[in-house]
Amino acid sequence: MESTAFVFRPRGSYILAMATRINRRAPRLQKLISAAVPQGFTPFVARRNDLDDIEEFSHEVFADNPTERKYIRHLLSDGHAVIFGLKKGEEIAACCTLEMNVRQGRIYIVEIAVHANHRGRGLGQWTMKRIEALANSYDYRRITSHVTPGNRMSLSLHRRFGMRPQRLVRRYFHDGHDAYYMQMDIQAAS
Numbered sequence: 001m002e003s004t005a006f007v008f009r010p011r012g013s014y015i016l017a018m019a020t021r022i023n024r025r026a027p028r029l030q031k032l033i034s035a036a037v038p039q040g041f042t043p044f045v046a047r048r049n050d051l052d053d054i055e056e057f058s059h060e061v062f063a064d065n066p067t068e069r070k071y072i073r074h075l076l077s078d079g080h081a082v083i084f085g086l087k088k089g090e091e092i093a094a095c096c097t098l099e100m101n102v103r104q105g106r107i108y109i110v111e112i113a114v115h116a117n118h119r120g121r122g123l124g125q126w127t128m129k130r131i132e133a134l135a136n137s138y139d140y141r142r143i144t145s146h147v148t149p150g151n152r153m154s155l156s157l158h159r160r161f162g163m164r165p166q167r168l169v170r171r172y173f174h175d176g177h178d179a180y181y182m183q184m185d186i187q188a189a190s
């Protein structure tokens with residue numbers, strides 16, 4: 001099975017202008033990711049000193065196409081992104097990277113991954129549920145992502161949460177793979 005990470009394509013001031021700063025220490029965010037934690041794991045919200053661990057995790061999961069260090073650093077420093085996940089001891093077991101686009105009311109899943117040692121045990125589902133809870137809590141209206149058509153596990157996970165392919169983007173990833181642009185609209189809470 002192939003897996004493909006997001007590749008940094010500078011969009012410069014556009015993203016920054018559309019983004020908001022997220023307080024990664026805010027109790028609200030901490031509370032959101034502390035819900036229904038699978039037994040034996042510890043939730044974490046990444047900060048700048050997690051850069052090495054996140055880079056290493058991305059290299060392990062996406063061996064041929066890891067997320068670039070400079071992009072992770074950019075996300076951790078500029079505050080318009082949230083990176084969170086689960087640790088087993090000191091090791092990252094699951095991790096997702098989100099771009100928070102407040103103007104468009106949209107959360108973009110840059111990357112979602114579970115370490116090979118921990119797959120098939122619901123960590124992917126836990127992560128998606130937390131993303132949905134985050135969207136609801138911060139009033140984002142849409143969640144989007146790109147997934148390669150050959151990535152059955154990821155497609156299955158996205159579909160399970162109501163994300164549907166909107167269109168096929170040819171050669172979206174820098175290694176030449178196509179991607180489905182996936183989208184889900186959040187229903188306003190009544």
Ligand SMILES: CC(C)(COP(=O)(O)OP(=O)(O)OC[C@H]1O[C@@H](n2cnc3c(N)ncnc32)[C@H](O)[C@@H]1OP(=O)(O)O)[C@@H](O)C(=O)NCCC(=O)NCCS
Pocket residue numbers: 002003004005006061110111112113114115118119120121122123124125126147151152153154156157160
């Ligand atoms: C996609 C991924 C995040 C799923 O994480 P996970 O923790 O294994 O998934 P879960 O255990 O929560 O299960 C979620 C769904 O994935 C699918 N899945 C999980 N393990 C599977 C397996 N061994 N075989 C087939 N499908 C599987 C299932 O459809 C499952 O839902 P179900 O309840 O309908 O069976 C994980 O496989 C992964 O990290 N893959 C490599 C990285 C990647 O491709 N990320 C996405 C692109 S950025």
